[in-house]
Amino acid sequence: MPNDANHPPLNVHVNLGSRSYEVRVGAGLLDQTGTATQSVLPGRNHAVLLTDSNVGPLYADRVVASLSAAGIRSDVITVQAGEASKSMQVAQQVCSAMAAARLDRKGILVALGGGVIGDLGGFCAAIYQRGIPFVQIPTSVLAQVDSSVGGKTGVNLPEAKNMVGCFHQPSLVLADTETLQSLPKREWNEGFAEIIKHAGIRDAAMFDEIDAVAQGRGDLPALIHRNVAIKARVVEEDETETLGVRALLNFGHTIGHAIEAAAGYGGMLHGEAISLGLRAATWLSVQKSGLAAEDGQRLLHCLAAFDLPLQLPTDFDAMPLLDIAAKDKKFEQGSIRFVLLRALGEAFVSREITAEDMRAAILHLREPV
Secondary structure, three states: OOOOOOOEEEEEEEEEEHOOOOEEOOOOOHHHHHHHHHHHHHOEEEEEEEOOOOOOOHHHHHHHHHHHOOOOOOEEEOOOHHHHHHHHHHHHHHHHHHHHOOOOOOOOOEEEOOOHHHEEEHHHHHHHHHHOOEEEEEOOHHHHHOOOOEEEEEEOOOOOOOOOEEOOOOEEEEEEEHHHHHHOOOHHHHHHHHEEEEEHHHHOOOHHHHHHOOOOOOOOHHHHHHHHHHHHHHHHHHOOOOOHHHHHHHHHHHHHHHHHHHHEEEOOOOOHHHHHHHHHHHHHHHOOOOOHHHHHHHHHHHHHHHHOOOOOOOOOOOOOOHHHOOOOOOOOOOOOOOEEEOOOOOEEEEEEOOOHHHHHHHHOOOOOO
16 A cells, blocks of 8 residues: 655545535544644534444544544544444434433534445434534545545435435545555455546546556555545535436446345445446446447456456345346436446446346356456
């Protein structure tokens, strides 16, 4: 993993009018949590720090100390690490713990962890006392480049992923790149599925930078900053996904989410399932929208460089995938909105993909690359 200890912070402004905020990317930002929070939420003196059983022991004390130095007392709520904690049951437990801590409407929720903690924490902040502000401190590649930015919060249902939630923008995002050094290799790799997705839909030139990071010689903070900027611009254009622009971020996710749900939440990491979804969507793009086969191979090469799966396990039951996908939010009145590529960096939403096309793409995932 590239060393970024001497890299100056990089900022991205997410321009959403009264809901605007900064995303700060760089090393050592955990220790600036208190002053940074006071700068955007002045006068607040009570926070709940939500974290999980993996991240909390590593970083919670530093965040608590930083908040305390800025005059913000904090109570720590720790949930079990893993996708299973992204549920209505755990959300209720978190809200009950917030009430027990006597957090009021002038309080703050600080979400310290990966995508599960960010989504769960944002959702709890949105519904607790009809909404309190929250600060995102994403500690995984996936969360730093994707899920911490844009205000999508929520939890899973047994039937499908992210089915209960709301839009609730953070007040601040602090992406401390030093926290990525503690990630297990598998969790490090999964985040690059979303980075490769961004390159596919908006920034073909980024594939060279992704290759460099895969070889251990790239500028990781700059790559994360570049991805945050892509996500921020898409969110600014279509905050609540009503214009079709933000839907482009779902490239690879229709089938990917179905695979993740069929595997059982936690059975396959999000980025691993999305990698398979990206292969399926790339294959459909070659078949249906004119993506050059060599460009499709370019995308798959990047996924393989991070050891991301490109073939369904032989014991994986693919039969339920279409039924699961049909429950996805990307279906409207029985019609699928499926994101395809015309070229690398040029995505669009198609309504021409049929259930039979999706079935063929899923069967394609059985074949070796």
